[in-house]
Amino acid sequence: MQTMKKGKWLEIVTPSYWDGFTIETIVKAQIGVPKKLLHELRLENGIKLNNQVVPWQTVVKKMDRLYIKCFKEESFGVVPEDLSIEVLFEDDHLLIVNKPIMLDTHPNESDQTGTLANGVAYHWQLTGIQAKVRHIHRLDRETTGAIIFAKHALASALLDQMLEKREIKRSYTAFVEGILRSKKGTINESIGRDRHHPTRRRVSATGQKAITHYEVLRVFRQDQVTKIKLQLDTGRTHQIRVHLSHTGHPLLGDGLYGGTHSLIQHQALHAFSVSLKHPITKEDIHVEAPLPLDLFQLENNLK
Template sequence: MKIAKRGQWLQIAVPVEWSGLKIEDILKEKLHIPKSLLHEIRMNKGVKLNNDTLPWSNTVKTSDSLQIQLFVDEDYGLIPEYTDLNILYEDDHVLVVNKPANMDTHPTTEGQLGTLANAVAFHYQAQGIQTKVRHVHRLDQDTTGAILFAKDRLSSAVLDRMLERREIKRTYYALVHGIIKQKSGTIDASIGRDRHHPTRRRVSPSGQQAKTRFKVIEKLPSEQMTLIELQLETGRTHQIRVHMSHLGYPLVGDILYGGKEVFSRQALHAKYVQFPHPITNEVIQVEAPYMDVPPIFPQ
């Protein structure tokens, strides 16, 4: 599918498979525009076919140009602040950034600075883009790696739905204490709050369902550590840290869950993120290189 940003408008060259469809069917069934946004676009006459405003009951043909007013100006929702960003992938609709350690994903209090979202707002501002900063998922303050942002309202809605349906695949690398004998495994254990600690989570039958898959990448007998690859089937707070501690292999540096303070933080890195593009449906896979120097993981 050929798409282009033209000011506030997304321009789509109608592909062969859309020929004969009504404009409304394309908006609802092909682009998956949610009802609230669809209503707003309708009220603002935000759809054109070949630069003409036509009833949405009109059908399209191959090579027609469909225009949707998608890139309206919005408040960033936080204070832009310059921080050097390690950008892994960017187009008009999505942004993937490699988050460093000791940085929150987004502000948790009004006016907070120093977060990745503040830096993304500055990046948008420097590009002349006026849009709300929307993170699709988040990482703990001391976890590094790939974080996905949506740059427009439609991409945000579509990616949120993909996240719920587990269509966004996130792969983590972690260094844990102990030598894991099995090559791979699945941890299926519900996670809830720890009543005795304000920030800690624990495995609890009454908690939310949580599932983590892991695979051994490298055993380090001299350090009594194992490098593992993990994928989340769910996205609970501290899920990897809680599950690996519950299994008896806490993350190196994760003192909250039983790890030894070998490093100044838990040894956890979001290595890959893979997702269907919210507009074109093309599969995008992005790798986030380690940011620590010297690196805390074996190369």
């Protein structure tokens, strides 16, 4: 889809398959603008056709230009802080960065700094973007890898919808204790809170549905370690950690869930790729985050 940022407006050159639809049908059914944003756009005349404010029942023709006001100046919501973040992908609508080790995704308290969100705010400040920092998903403090941020409310809402529909595919690399019996498999076990521990989760029949797929990539028999690839159908808190621990193969370095190996001092988990259809342009996006140095060295030292 042909799009362009023009000041506060997103210009969309209407494709042939929108020909004959009304503006209202396009923004609701074709683009998927949620109700709250639709209401705001109505109140502020935030949609134009061929640079004119017209009724939403106006029929659109191929090669018309539809304008949606979505690039608004907003407070970052966090304090900008120079953390030298690694950008994997960036355009007018979204940002994908490679989160380093021992960094929270976002502040857990209003005055907290030193999080990935603070680093994103600084990056946006440098590049002249004045928008709220909106993370689409999170990674644990000790987990590295690709995280998506949205640059405006529309992109955020559409990405949230995609995440809920499982249209954003995230793949992980992990090093686990022991040798797995099967080269491929699926762990389908519901996850709930552990009433004996404030932060830990556990497999629970009354918990939320959780599905994890795994595939063995490499076996280190001498050290009794397996490198695996993981993909999630759901996104429960600590899902990978809980599921692997439940199978008797906890992550290396994950003391909370039974990891005992001393080969590494933090959980050996990395979100190495993200794949999605761009929420605005509809392009296929595939991004890979290189393995962090300590996990790269770990793999080279394993036997």
